[in-house]
Each structure stands twice: as C-alpha cells, then as structure tokens.
Amino acid sequence: MAAASFSLSASLFRAYGGHLSDKFGARSVMYWTFGFSMLFLFMLSYPPTDYVIQGKDGVIAFSTSMGLWPFIATLFALGFFMSLGKAAVFKHIPVYYPNNVGAVGGLVGMIGGLGGFVLPIAFGALLDLTGIYTSCFALLFVLVGIALTWMHLSIRAMERAAHGEVLDRLPQLPEMQPIHHPERTAMPRVLEDWRPEDATFWADKGRAVARRNLWLSIPALLLAFSVWMVWSMVVAKLPLIGFAFTPEQLFWLAALPALSGATLRIFYGFMVPIFGGRLWTTLSTASLLLPAIGIGYAVQNPETPYFIFLILALLCGLGGANFASSMANIGYFFPKAEKGNALALNAGLGNLGVSVMQFLVPLVITAGVFGAVGGEGVALQDGGTLWLQNAGFIWVPFILASTIAAWLGMNDIADAKASFAQQSVIFGRTQNWLMCVLYIGTFGSFIGYSAGFPLLSKIAFPDVNALQYVFLGPLVGALSRAGTGWVADRFGGGRVTFWVFAGMIASVLAVIFSLQAGSFPGFFAGFIALFFFTGVGNASTFQMIPVIMGKEVPRLMPQLTGADRARQIAMESSGIVAFTSAIGAYGGFFIPKAYGSSIAMTGSPVGALWLFLAFYVICLVLTWVVYTRPGGLLHDIERGRAFAAPHPAE
Template identity: 50%
Template structure:
C-alpha cells in the first residue's frame, strides 16, 4: 500500500494541503479569478450555514411574543404588566447585545463566534422548556429567561457583519438580503408554529406533562421551546465543521470603533431604523393592534402574515438594489411607506378590517424592500473593514424598534383610544427619512451616490 506518488515540487498540491490544514490564507472576493475559482464556493457554503443559524436566532428572540400570551391560560398568575415585560425584554436586551455582537466576528473570527452565539441559544430554549412546566416559577426567573432570549436578537448583527466579508461588492446586496431575509422569517415561523406545537404532546412523558386549560383542552407550553433544541444543536455542529474564519476580517475593537467618527454611520442608522425598526416593531405590535382596534377578529391567526411578507421580500430588495442602486430603491420605497401608513389610518377610521389588513401588509412589504436596499447601501458607502461593523451597529440601533413601536402604540391608545396619533408620528419619521435619503444619497449631486 503506502505512498503511491510523492511530488514535493508540486506547489499547487501543497497549497491545497496547507489550506486544508491551516484554513484560508488569503481572501480577495473582488478578484474575479479568485472569486470564480475558489471564493464563490466558500462564500456560498458559509452563507447557507449562516442563514438557518440566523433563522433559529430570530425564533428564540421572538418566542415570548406567543409564550407570554399563553402563560396565564396554562395556570400562571402574572399581571398584564408582567406579561408585557416578558414580551418586551428580549427586544431591549437583543438590541443592546447587537451593539457588542457587532464587533465579535472581527475579534474572535466569524466561524468561531457563530458557533458560540448559536450554542448560547440553548440557554433560553432549554430553560424556558423546564420553567413553564411549573406554575410556581417566579416572575424573576421568567424575566431572566426572557432576557436571555435577547441573545437571538444580538446574533443578527454578528451574522451580518460576518457574511459581509465573504462577497464582492456587486453581490453584497443579494447575499445580505438572503441572510437577513430568510433569517427574519424566524419571526413569522415562531408565531405560526408555536400555537401548533403547544397543542401536541410531542415530548409528553419525556419532558413533562401537559397543562389543562379552563376550556378543558390540554396544552404543552414547554414544546414552544423544546422543539428548537435539536435544530440548534445541528446548526452549531454545521457551523463548527462547515464555516470559515477569514484571515483579513480580524480586527480589534479599537480598529472597528473608527466607524463612530463617520457621520454616515449615524445617518444610515437613522435610515435602517426607519425600515427594520418598523418591521420588527410592527411585528411585535400587530396582534395587539388588531385585538385593540378589531376585537371581533382572531389576532393570533393573522399575526404571522405581516412578518412573513416583510421577511420574504427582503432578499428582493437587496437584489433590486444590486441592479439599480440602494438609495434609489430606498427613496421610492419610503414614498410607498408613507402612502401605506396613510391608508392604515384611513381604514382604521372607517373600521374596515380588510382595508386595514391590506394596507398593513403593504407597509410590511415596503419595510422588507427597504431593509434589503439600505443594507446594500452600506458596503458601497464604507470600505470593507468599516462596512462590517457598520452593518452590525445600524442593526443594533434599529432593533430598539421592537420595544419602542409597541410602546408608542400603547401610549396612543391610552390617551386617545386610537392608534392614529402613533401612526401620524411614524409618518413624520418617514417624511424626514425621505429627505435624508434624497439629500445624502439619491439626488443628482448627492454627497455619496449609492
């Protein structure tokens, strides 16, 4: 048997062996020869592992939007304020963690941090599964678990910062759109799947018994968390075996912090909050708003529709932006957002649920398109090593919409018994965003055409 052939002069063979042993030595996606011969394959492999990992992160982040609604039905005795806090905590913690997670791929390596951050999702998934089985579990314990779900929200920034490095500028919009868009579908998935799995005894006899509702129906609230444990473990292993750390992506926090001195970091944070902040905030508020304004409608049956539409079209927004420019797409998209929000107000006043639903779905559609388009703008405005942390930081700021938009709706309903005031404030924000986008990025002599 033994060695059949030995060719120490074959440098190509040795380069391949060194790559296998020591990882990627060089990364230059703008070099078309490198991209077609090697880079494209590696980038796509990392993207298609990153996408389901981010999908699961969004599921864990938003799991309390459904679990909190079911707790008291299952025998807990939390106040409405406590339940709202449980639903809001993942948004607050997730948005804050995004600020820090933004810089982690540059410090630890994209593959390494994906493994760590995906594994961390097991903490709330397993914890919630056991905690909800005991109706004596304290609110403090539940609040800690809700806060841990913020890890899922934080993962978005590190995921986007990592994937941004892999693709050439001409494909960043599409790649970022696919990563974020399919990842965002986790919001819709958890709102659709959770009501189904908690009514089946998938883990009965293994991970606890059922709760008996007042109606006499059995529910297994723990399934809402346990059903995601195996997928999380699988994705953690896939990331460990199939992803890569890029050699030129490593940089210290100090090197990345230069983004805070660039005014476009803050301008793009404003614009991304306009679209993603709206998407995630409306996703959190949509069922509550339906219940408040149209109490005769079953809000939980329709809650997943908005996030589904917004997430599904995000890759389309990135793809169109790759073709005609992110600023142009964003500018015209904001105009439609203003029109759709005006339509929501009109049909609310008319008490026409069909019109309200259609206008809101159009609004979700526009948030998705703008999400993809604005993330296409960032890699054009910033050089690669700045673009990655800017993507993460803008995502961090925008994520606070998950908390503030529901709060603004709640405030509007409390003082006027109507959501109109909140919607007028959102229109004002969109009008300002339209002016900002036009002045800095889309007009003829704009400072930074993109």
C-alpha cells in the same frame, strides 16, 4: 459585617492594584484576580452539605459548612483580589485605546455599573429556582470563569497575530517537540489564503467554500430570529394558562428581547474580526439554548414570578444579536460582484425565522410533541389543552444540530482580523449616524411590528383568530428583502429608500383609519403593506452604505490610495452595516412599548401609530435632503449609473 468586609477590601486596595499593574503588568494582575476569585467563589458557593458514605466498617457521616468568621475572611480576600482587578482593567485602556481613553473608560464603567442592576435580579431568580442561598456565588463563579477563558483566548489570538507562523510551528506541549509536524497538525478550518476577487481562485475553490459557509449561516440565523421573537407568540397565550399579567406587562415582555438584542448587536458586530466567524457562530448559536430551555420550564409553573420572565425575555435578545455578527462574517467570504446577493440571502432568509416561528408555534403548542419529557399540558376553558412549553422546547434539537454543523463545516478567514480600535473609526462618521436613523425606520419597523403584531391584533380584534394569520406579515417582509436587492442595485438605494418611506406613510394611514373603522381586513392589509415596504427598505439602506463610504473615505482620508483605500472602505462599510443593524433593532423595543403606553394612556394604539407616521416623515425628508435631491450625496451616482451601481447591495 460580612458586607462591610467585602466593600472595604474591594475599595481600599484598588490603589495597590494600580501599583502592582505598573510593576508586574496588568495582564498578570488580571490572571491573579480571576484565578484567586474563582477559588474563593467556589469556596463561598459550596452550600452546607451532609455526606453519608458507605464505608467498609459501616456508615461514615460528616458535614461541611463555613462558619461566620471564615466566611468574612473569604469575602475580604475576594474583595482584595477584585480591587486589584478593577485597577488592572483601567490600566489596559490607555495601552489599547490611546486616542479614546475617555470614551472607552466610560463604556467600561457603564457596562460594569450595569452589573449592579442585572446581577441582583439574577441572584434573586437563582434563589427562587434553587432555594440555595449560595447560588449567587455559583453564578459569579461561572461569570469569572467565562471572563478568564475569554481573556486567555484573546491574548492567545493577539500572540498568534504577533508571532504568526513561528508560533504555529510550536507544539502545545514542549515534550511533544520531537514528534511535532506542523504540516500535519495545522488547523484546516482557518483559511490562510483567501482571495475572492481573484477570478481563478474564486472559480476553482472560493465559491464552493463561501457557499458552504453561507448555507450553514442561514439556518443558524433563522433559528436566532425565531428565538428572538418567540415572546411575540408566548405573551399572547400567558393569560390563558393562569398568568395574570397586565397588558402593559405583556407589552414589556414583547419589547425587552428587542432591547437586549439591539444592545448586544453593538458588541456582536465587532466579534467576528476578533474571534473568527466559525467560533463565534458556534458559540452564539449554542447560546440560544438558554432562552429556549428557560421558556420551556418557566411557563409550566403559574407561580413563576414576573421578573423571571423579564430575564428570559432579555436572554431572547441573544438571538437578535446574532444578526450583526452573521452579516459581518458572510461579507468577508464573497467578492463585491456577489456580496450583495449573498448578504440579501443571509438576511432575508434569516428574517424568515420570525415567520417560521409565528407559523410553527401555534401548531406545536396544541399537541404534546415531546410526550412526558416535555411536561403536561394545561386545560383551557374551551375544553382544549395547551402545551405552551413547546414554544421553547421545539427549537432545542435544531439549535443543537446547527451548532454542531457550524463548528464542523464553517471556516475562519485569517485576513479578516481587525481590532476594536481599528473599527471604532466609524463612530466619528456622520453618515454612520444618519444611516442609523434610516435603518430604525426600516428594520426597526420590521422587527417591532413583528414583535407587536400578534398581541396588537388580539387586543384590537378579540373576536378574530388573528394568530393564524400574523406569520404572513414577517413572511412578506423577509421575502421582499431577499427578493428586491436588485431594485436598489439598478435604480439606487437612496431613491428606493425615499419611495419606501412614502409607501410606509400611506400604509400607516391605512392602518389608523381601519382601526378607527373597526375593519380587520383593512387593518391586516395595511400591515402587510408595511411589512413589504420595510423589507424593501432593509435591502435598499444596506445598499446605500458601501456607496456612501466609497465616496466619503476618499474625501476624509485622501492619503489612502489603491488597495489601502479599498480595504478601508470595506472595513468601514462592514462596521457601519453591523452598527446600524444594532441601532435599528431598538425599533423592536420602542414599537411594542409604544403600543402598550398608548393603550394605557388613551385606550387605543392609534396614538402610537401617529407617532410612527411622524418619524417616517422625518426619515423621508432626511433621505431627500442628504442623499437624493439635486446636489445630494447620491444624486449624481444614482442618476449617472442607473443600470450599473458601483457597489452591490449589502
């Protein structure tokens, strides 16, 4: 009956919600929905509780609980306001996205539908962790609170953009008007005047500010990559401390962070122009505490169910998503002449987080780094002790420090604002999708091999202590990305990408033959070569994007000239960089998953490697046909300006 009361009201009054949205405005209805939903969810989340108070006349005891009929009535009221909200959400779509109503409506419906898959899992996990039946309503209370805060901040940002300086001069409270001095209370972290292409401005002020933001962004991104890929080390050790998971289950755990990280990148790539780089970097870095702390507690109990690990693996994807927003943010700070080097440093040194993690985690899990606070270690059969919880806890102090540093030291750029609707033009660009394919081949391979290399090495060569060497692969890949951007600038990203895929084909063949021969040195050398070529390819593919759009935008939008054309090229290039980084990251899911499936079906990972080789052949042919052959999109540019690329590597 309780479920029926909620379902009935949540569906029956949706039409009425549309009427109210037309009459009072969808925004007002959304505020009603979130406000009353938080009230009812708080009531529902409060568990039956016994209170004992020491009063002046003795003990006062009482209890609180909700009976069946109040519970049903509260559920009915909650469903009523949620039905109003569902109608109000779709009322917004034709207003903000008049030319993409179907696509945006489908996307909103898909994301909402995912709640029906994710939330029941989360409800079960909370019930197991807390033992409190009403914990599901507490989770919904938190989610609604986040949604209300996000909506309000978005509305305030839109109002600020519409009213500008007039709104900034008003105090937050009307009674403060007599003592309010805008010049003294202006937000110092927002850069209202930012002209990096102005040589004088850049030399006097801009370079120092941009470099400060870059060097605060790099450690935040390094930590993000470390948390993103920490499962690649943890899953290899889980069987040693009593978790009886199958190899297929372990590869799923290694692959899921890449799946969630890639999906979240799609959204993170659009966040900086909407919310600002400083705020978003702070929030996204702080969010890494969830998987870091969660891992630390989950691995201490061998009875922790598998789906808890699945949820933590998905949360690790928050780290992977940070790359898209970090790259988009740093790109706004630097002039074209220095943007390539800045983005290469941000991406390359950020990618070092994978190698740092694979080097550091094997050390910290062998000692009680945090003493009694970190929990007890697990005795191993060989007489040693393992503190696997340190693989999560070790990042907590660094995440806190980086979060505080980002909030105190970074800046927002007032001009770096664009709505999702403005940025969505990239979805109609053919070159966007072609570059996604190539970036799957380069970055997807880098992150996928990073996630699967430790476990694959342990399974393929169980007699070799490969975990002490595996950090070298991501290290080579990160350094080759940071150090070879100039090669693409000098010779052209298309040509470099072509030879990168040729090198990757040869490297995969070396790995396959070494596995068949049982040679660990050949296997390891082949993978090191693969990591090197992926790093070079990561830099060269990003170098291609602004060059391609510099040629495509004038063809597709001939009405734009001068500054408008340059602004459009920069916006589309930035959007495509962020979106390709999201799609490319799916390789981090498919590669470990392909290993697991190949081993399950054939007993060997060689089948998966043949599949990867075939994909690299497709990428090589695509690069040649579209970009580097005579008559290709980049052929004349790269041959005619071999020593002075028109756009630096991004």
